[in-house]
Amino acid sequence: MAKKRSSGNEPVTIKKYANRRLYNTATSSYVTLDHLADMVRQNQDFVVIDAKTSEDITRSVLTQIIFEEEAKGGQSLLPVRFMRQLIKFYGDSMQAAVPGFLELSLENFAKEQERLRGRLASAVGEERMHALEEQVRGNVAAIEGAVRALNPFASQQAEARHQDADASDDDTAEKDAKIESLQQQMVDMQRQLDALSGNKKK
Template structure:
C-alpha cells in the first residue's frame, strides 16, 4: 500500500495537493473521498493532521445545500455525547452502524443487478423490508455489544452478604 496523498493547508486557507503540485478546492477533496483515495490534510506551518476538520467542513457545506442527512435532533444527540462517559463507544457504534448500512447498500445494488427481469417495484419493496430487518438485527447486536463493554455490570460475582456472627 502506498503512502497517502498529502494536501497542505496554508494560512490563507488554500489547499495545496502535493501529488499534482497544484492548489485544489474543497470540492476536489470531496472528489478524492468519493474516489476512495487515501489522503491526509496537514497544516503547512505546524504539520498537524487536520484531515478530520476538513472533512467536517465538507459535511457542513453539504448539509447546508438543501438535502441534509442530519436532522437538528440527530445533531443535538451527537453534541450531547461529547463529555459523556459513553463518548468513546459512540464513535465505534456509529462507525460500525455506517459500515453495516454501506454493506447492505452494496448487497442491495448487487441483488438488483441480478434480478433485472423481475418487477422492480415489488423487488425493491421486498428488498427494503429484508434489509430493514437485517439493519435492525445488526443495530440490536451492536447495542448489546456496547452494553457488554467495560462499563457493563459483572454477572459472575457473588453478591450475597456473609452471615454475621453474633
C-alpha cells in the same frame, strides 16, 4: 517537472496554507473542498496537514466538507434529532464509545447498500434479458408473418382450380409439380426460421 504521486496505500498529503488554499502534493495542484469530497467518494485516502505547523487537521477539514454539503440545500443527510443526540455525547462518559459505534454502524450500512445495489443490478439485467428475448421472438414472428403473407400457394391453388378447369391433365400436373416444389422451399425456409428462433431463445 514530474509530479509526485503516492505509492501503494499511502494516503495523499494535502497541505493547507494560511490563505486557506489546499495543495495536493500528489498532483502538484491546488484543490478545493469539492475535490476532496470527490476523493472521499472514490475511496482515495488523504491527510490534511497545516503547512505552517505540520499539524494533522484532517478531522476539521472533513467536518468542514460535511458542513458545506449540508449547507448546499436540498435533502440534508444529518437529521436535527441525530445532531442533537450527538452533541449530548460530548463530555459524556460514553463519548469514547460513540466513534467506534458510529463507524461500525456506517460500515454495516454501506455493506447492505452494496448488496442492495447488486440485487437491483441483477434484477435489471434479468429484465433486459427478458426484454431481449421478447424482442427476438417478436422479430422472428414478424419474419414468419411476412413469409406467410407472401406465400402465394393458397391463392394460386384456388385460381388454378378455377382457371384451369378446362385445361388438360398434363398442364394441371405440371402446375401441381411447380406448386409442390415451391411448397417444399417454403417448408425448408420455415425450418430455418424455427431453428433461428430456437437459437435466439437460448
